[in-house]
Amino acid sequence: MAGMNRKIGLLILSVLICACSEDSSLREEVDGRSNLRGLAEEKVESDEVEVKSEESEEGEASEEFKKEESTEEGNEVEEKEEAEKEKEGKEEEEAKEEGEVAEEEEEGGEEEEEGEEEHFTNTDINVSAMLIGAVMLVIALFYLTNWDDDDIRYYSMNIVSMTMSIFSAVLMFQGINECLEFWMEDLNEWVKVMIQYLHCAMYIIAMQVSIGYISGLLWPPDNLDLSKECWTIADGLRADFARELDPEEVKKVRAENRGDTTAKKSVWVDQFEIEVAVVKQKVDLNTRKRRMRCWALLLAHMSGFAAICAGANLQNISVFRTSPLMTLIPVIVTQVFLYFVFSMSHNFRGNIMKGLSKGKEMKRARLCHENVVEAENDVSSLTLSFLGIQAARYAVGGVLPNAEGLEEPEKPHTWLAMILLLSIAIVFAGVAVAMSMNLKIEEEEEEEDDENLKEPPSEPFRERALQVATNGAAMVFAWCLLFGTRWLFVKLPYIDMETMMGRICLALVLSVFSGAVVFVLDEIDDHFRGMGGKAQEAGFAIRTIIQALAILVGFSWEHCFDGGVAAVAFLSPHRKLTKFLLGVAVCFYLVPAWRRHILTKVLALEDMKKQRSHISKKATPKSEEKAILLESTRTAVAQ
Numbered sequence: 001m002a003g004m005n006r007k008i009g010l011l012i013l014s015v016l017i018c019a020c021s022e023d024s025s026l027r028e029e030v031d032g033r034s035n036l037r038g039l040a041e042e043k044v045e046s047d048e049v050e051v052k053s054e055e056s057e058e059g060e061a062s063e064e065f066k067k068e069e070s071t072e073e074g075n076e077v078e079e080k081e082e083a084e085k086e087k088e089g090k091e092e093e094e095a096k097e098e099g100e101v102a103e104e105e106e107e108g109g110e111e112e113e114e115g116e117e118e119h120f121t122n123t124d125i126n127v128s129a130m131l132i133g134a135v136m137l138v139i140a141l142f143y144l145t146n147w148d149d150d151d152i153r154y155y156s157m158n159i160v161s162m163t164m165s166i167f168s169a170v171l172m173f174q175g176i177n178e179c180l181e182f183w184m185e186d187l188n189e190w191v192k193v194m195i196q197y198l199h200c201a202m203y204i205i206a207m208q209v210s211i212g213y214i215s216g217l218l219w220p221p222d223n224l225d226l227s228k229e230c231w232t233i234a235d236g237l238r239a240d241f242a243r244e245l246d247p248e249e250v251k252k253v254r255a256e257n258r259g260d261t262t263a264k265k266s267v268w269v270d271q272f273e274i275e276v277a278v279v280k281q282k283v284d285l286n287t288r289k290r291r292m293r294c295w296a297l298l299l300a301h302m303s304g305f306a307a308i309c310a311g312a313n314l315q316n317i318s319v320f321r322t323s324p325l326m327t328l329i330p331v332i333v334t335q336v337f338l339y340f341v342f343s344m345s346h347n348f349r350g351n352i353m354k355g356l357s358k359g360k361e362m363k364r365a366r367l368c369h370e371n372v373v374e375a376e377n378d379v380s381s382l383t384l385s386f387l388g389i390q391a392a393r394y395a396v397g398g399v400l401p402n403a404e405g406l407e408e409p410e411k412p413h414t415w416l417a418m419i420l421l422l423s424i425a426i427v428f429a430g431v432a433v434a435m436s437m438n439l440k441i442e443e444e445e446e447e448e449d450d451e452n453l454k455e456p457p458s459e460p461f462r463e464r465a466l467q468v469a470t471n472g473a474a475m476v477f478a479w480c481l482l483f484g485t486r487w488l489f490v491k492l493p494y495i496d497m498e499t500m501m502g503r504i505c506l507a508l509v510l511s512v513f514s515g516a517v518v519f520v521l522d523e524i525d526d527h528f529r530g531m532g533g534k535a536q537e538a539g540f541a542i543r544t545i546i547q548a549l550a551i552l553v554g555f556s557w558e559h560c561f562d563g564g565v566a567a568v569a570f571l572s573p574h575r576k577l578t579k580f581l582l583g584v585a586v587c588f589y590l591v592p593a594w595r596r597h598i599l600t601k602v603l604a605l606e607d608m609k610k611q612r613s614h615i616s617k618k619a620t621p622k623s624e625e626k627a628i629l630l631e632s633t634r635t636a637v638a639q
Contacts, residue, residue, distance in 0.1 A: 126501065133508070144515070151525065154605035155518050159550040161602050164594045166554035167561050168587045169301035174562065175580030177309060182576060193314050200306035201341055207299035207375055208345045214292045215368035217352060226285040226363060231256075231268070234279040242600075244283050253278060290603060292371045294595040300375040304382035307334055311387045312403035324395035331387040338383065342376050373464070380468045385475035393483060396420050405483065410498075412491040418484055425480030429545060432473035436541035439470055474548035482552055485510060503563050507556040514549040521546060536613065 120128075144156035180199060184192050212218035216226065231245045231253055245268065250256055255266035268278045314330035315321060349372070353365045386405070394400040396417045399407045489495050489506055496502050521542045528538040565582050572578035 130504075133504075137508075149522065150605065150608065151522050152519070154602070154609060155522070155546050155550075157598060157602050157605060158546070159514070159518075159553050161594065161598050162547075162550040163554040163557050164590060164598065165297045166301055166551070166558050168590055168594070169298050170305065170558050170562060171565065171583035172298075172587055173302045173305045175583040177306070178576045179580060189313070189317055193310055193317070196306065196310035196313060197337055200303055200310055200337075203299055203303040203306050204338075204341050204345070204376075204379070207296065207303060208348075208372060210295045210299060211292050211371050211375070212349070212352075212368050214288050214295065215371065216288070216364040217349070217368040220364065224284075224364075225360065226288065226367070227282060227360065228284060229280045230283045231266075231278045232281050232283060233268070234265070234277040238276070242281075245278065286603075288367070290595060290599055292367075293603065294591070294599055296371050296375040297378075298591070300378045301382070304379045307338060307379065307383040308386050309403045310334065311383060312390060312401075315387070315390060316400060316402065321394075321400050324391050327391040327394055327400065328388075331384065331391065334383055334387060335380065338376075338380055342380075345372070345376075377464065377468050377471060381471035381475055384468065384472040385479055388472070389476055389479040389483070392424060392480075393421070396424075397487070410490055413487045418487050418491075421480050421484040421487065425477045425484065428473045428480070429477040432470055432477060432544055432548070433541045435466065435470040435473060436544045437537045439466055439537075439540065470544060471547075474544050475551060477545070478548040478552035478555075481513075482510065482556060500560070500563055500567065503560045507553075507560050510556045511553050514553050517549060518546055539613075 141156070141160065145153060145160070147153050147156065177199070180195070181192075184195060187195075209218065216224050231250055233240055233243050233245070235241060245253070249268065252270075253266050253268045255263035260266075264280045266278055267275045270276050311330045311334035314333065315327045320326045320330055349365075349369065353362075356362055356365055390401055390405070393407075397407070397413050399411070401407050486497065486506060489502060490497050495505060497506070525539055525542045528535045565579055565586070566575075569575045569578040569582060
């Protein structure tokens with residue numbers, strides 16, 4: 001029992017101990033839970049504070065967002081309204097266009113998709129304008145060169161011929177001159193001017209030698225006979241027009257079959273038994289005249305440009321550019337230099353002519369002399385007029401131009417300066433007309449007998465000086481118009497003269513103006529011709545002004561061509577060499593076509609005008625005698 005009691009006691013004691021331990025653990029758990037609750041409550045409170053702050057921030061953000069949404073919604077509404085209006089306008093325009101297309105397309109066809117439109121760049125627009133303008137210009141030239149008035153045809157062909165001559169000469173000269181300037185880059189300015197004068201002398205010598213050789217005065221071939229006449233084809237529609245008939249073909253000419261040696265025109269039967277018109281011509285003489293005119297024009301223009309370059313560079317030296325009056329000294333110096341060179345060439349030709357016999361050899365000397373004097377007068381007139389107008393522009397505009405006639409920098413001039421320059425043009429045009437009316441015109445008689453030519457041709461200084469002054473005054477008129485119009489274009493805000501478009505616009509305006517003036521002058525010429533009296537002097541004055549207009553048109557287009565060649569050469573690393581080679585290539589391509597097809601027609605039209613003038617002069621005294629006789633008869637009947 002005692003053992004059982006002890007066990008029971010121990011069991012109760014262990015139960016009590018366990019209970020006590022559980023009670024303490026429960027208390028600890030309760031304390032822990034209470035602590036946890038406190039922490040949780042603190043966390044909840046902090047969370048609530050954060051939530052409240054976030055809610056306040058969100059409220060502010062929502063308010064701002066609502067404001068932004070309201071403004072955006074307002075803008076969107078406005079944009080939608082504008083878009084709807086634009087859409088409605090586009091729909092109306094598209095409806096109109098679709099209606100027009102539907103009316104035009106009566107047969108029906110597939111319509112292009114809406115919204116597809118061609119877009120062109122500025123280059124496309126410029127090229128398109130140039131294409132249309134080129135076609136219209138070619139057609140205009142076709143109209144003018146085939147006009148129903150022979151005078152208009154002659155003037156048109158002469159202007160085209162002068163333009164091509166100036167273009168070719170300028171390209172060749174500038175290519176050579178730029179290479180020369182590159183070589184003289186480090187030399188003194190006075191030495192440069194002296195070399196440029198020598199450069200001009202070389203062109204003059206080349207011109208003299210070329211004309212002398214082609215005329216037969218220098219190194220003539222054996223049995224050269226410029227008076228020999230041959231039968232040539234006179235049908236202008238045939239490809240062999242102006243071809244000389246060979247001896248077998250001459251046998252089929254009807255005049256030869258009849259034995260008529262005096263006939264100038266006849267009919268030849270070709271291999272197809274077709275009758276072809278033929279005419280007797282001095283083939284060798286006409287060929288040499290055409291070649292002399294070609295090379296005389298080219299080399300005279302190149303000589304003139306070289307003299308202008310030398311004189312203009314002399315004007316731009318600091319000693320002479322101090323005032324417009326000082327710039328006139330190089331003008332006088334250049335004319336003295338040209339007269340010295342021309343005198344030397346005249347003495348050289350005179351020594352050669354002294355050893356010639358009369359007749360055929362003297363005729364070749366006269367042919368050479370006439371072409372040389374005409375070319376020398378062109379050189380002097382061109383140089384005198386250009387350098388003189390350089391000084392005038394310096395006095396009027398205050399800027400001395402360079403050797404190419406361009407001002408650096410090119411700035412707009414006042415309206416008063418432009419009016420003064422154009423007034424100078426009008427004054428010198430009147431001076432040229434007055435001097436032309438008083439100029440002695442040598443009548444060119446028909447040279448039927450070569451034996452009449454016994455003395456070498458003379459060269460009066462007074463007549464040559466008057467001819468140079470007349471041509472120079474007419475060229476001053478042309479230069480003033482050219483640079484006065486350029487000043488006007490520089491002043492216009494929507495035209496840039498540094499671009500190709502500005503240059504072409506200037507050339508087109510001057511070409512249209514010159515064409516209109518030519519028509520007016522032709523009407524005046526016809527009026528004077530019908531009146532008699534001083535019709536010959538008036539015609540010569542009118543031709544002088546028209547020749548100046550041809551130079552005006554030629555130089556305006558030359559500036560365009562020069563800019564085009566420079567633009568192409570700009571792509572090359574060796575620009576000067578490229579420009580020179582391009583100039584040579586263009587000249588080799590252009591000069592033969594100009595000489596064979598254009599210059600030939602100019603010379604033919606000149607001969608026709610001379611023949612008509614010669615016939616009218618012979619017929620005028622007879623008509624006057626008839627009028628006097630008729631008047632006396634009427635008076636007798638009245639008495």
